[in-house]
């Protein structure tokens with residue numbers, strides 16, 4: 001018998017199923033299958049040219065070494081200004097830490113405010129970004145899902161939040177605009193959440209606001225701007241979605257108390273984010289915003305297109321979400337029409353029989369009771385792909401119905 005073993009932590013570590021499905025889709029494409037994919041959560045636009053140029057200038061300018069773990073000073077200052085101006089807050093550079101994407105800060109935060117095996121609880125949205133739960137479990141904390149409901153525009157009921165908070169709750173994760181539903185937390189939702197949290201001063205808030213600049217209805221609102229919430233809120237944002245820079249790996253967080261802790265985490269892990277990417281992100285934040293604004297306009301148009309088309313598909317019911325680049329149609333009736341046991345079977349049949357790749361609700365946590373079946377489309381895809389993908393789904397539904 002092999003004496004080598006992996007830890008309970010390693011065994012319990014989950015994953016982001018989008019990456020698993022993506023590998024499956026890429027395999028089918030490599031086999032020559034024609035697949036229209038709506039799986040991937042990243043802009044399909046190139047990084048703006050002036051940002052690419054800044055990276056090339058950094059390489060040519062000898063900016064090849066490590067940077068301070070918290071990031072280069074001008075980028076910390078620019079991220080502070082960018083995050084502060086959007087939220088109506090005054091944020092200083094020393095509150096900000098730059099990381100290799102926003103994602104690592106999810107784990108750093110959980111590890112920084114909960115103790116392993118102590119019964120500390122973390123509340124997060126369900127459906128939600130799968131990394132929340134996997135990091136809670138890997139860090140030996142207790143996951144507590146908070147259901148979002150379709151009838152509330154994919155927000156949660158503050159009474160349900162209140163019912164889940166205990167003396168052991170250490171952290172609440174909020175995500176607006178939301179992956180996978182595209183839903184937003186309105187200012188009044190945030191006020192209601194804040195009034196619940198005022199009773200529980202021990203609870204930190206991780207405000208995952210990576211889609212903050214992709215809002216199509218009304219204004220973006222952050223919990224950090226609600227009275228009394230600023231000190232306990234870790235604001236998380238980044239370059240990935242706003243500037244089509246997912247592969248450059250630049251994210252930033254702001255929190256005065258935890259900034260030195262995050263800096264130590266980074267010293268203990270990646271040392272610093274790529275220096276080249278940091279200079280590129282500085283150009284993204286301080287240079288022309290035109291490309292980013294055009295990209296947002298395109299996403300808005302695509303949202304309207306995909307929502308309209310999906311609502312014409314038999315058995316699909318699709319709300320128009322306020323932000324990000326996802327739609328989350330209810331496919332309960334579609335499953336019944338084609339005799340699929342659930343959304344996951346429908347997803348597999350769409351992939352195999354219609355050549356359309358989507359994710360299903362179970363990739364984002366357990367299904368919300370009484371809310372039915374859903375699948376996720378990322379509309380970071382061209383108009384032609386949206387039209388062709390929905391045409392294939394309609395043809396599949398008509399054929400399977402007969």
Ligand SMILES: Cc1ncc(COP(=O)(O)O)c(C=O)c1O
Pocket residue numbers: 041100101102103104129175178179208210237238239240246250251
């Ligand atoms: C909700 C949410 N948070 C965080 C991230 C991570 O973004 P980054 O590329 O900055 O690590 C993503 C990316 O898909 C996301 O959807």
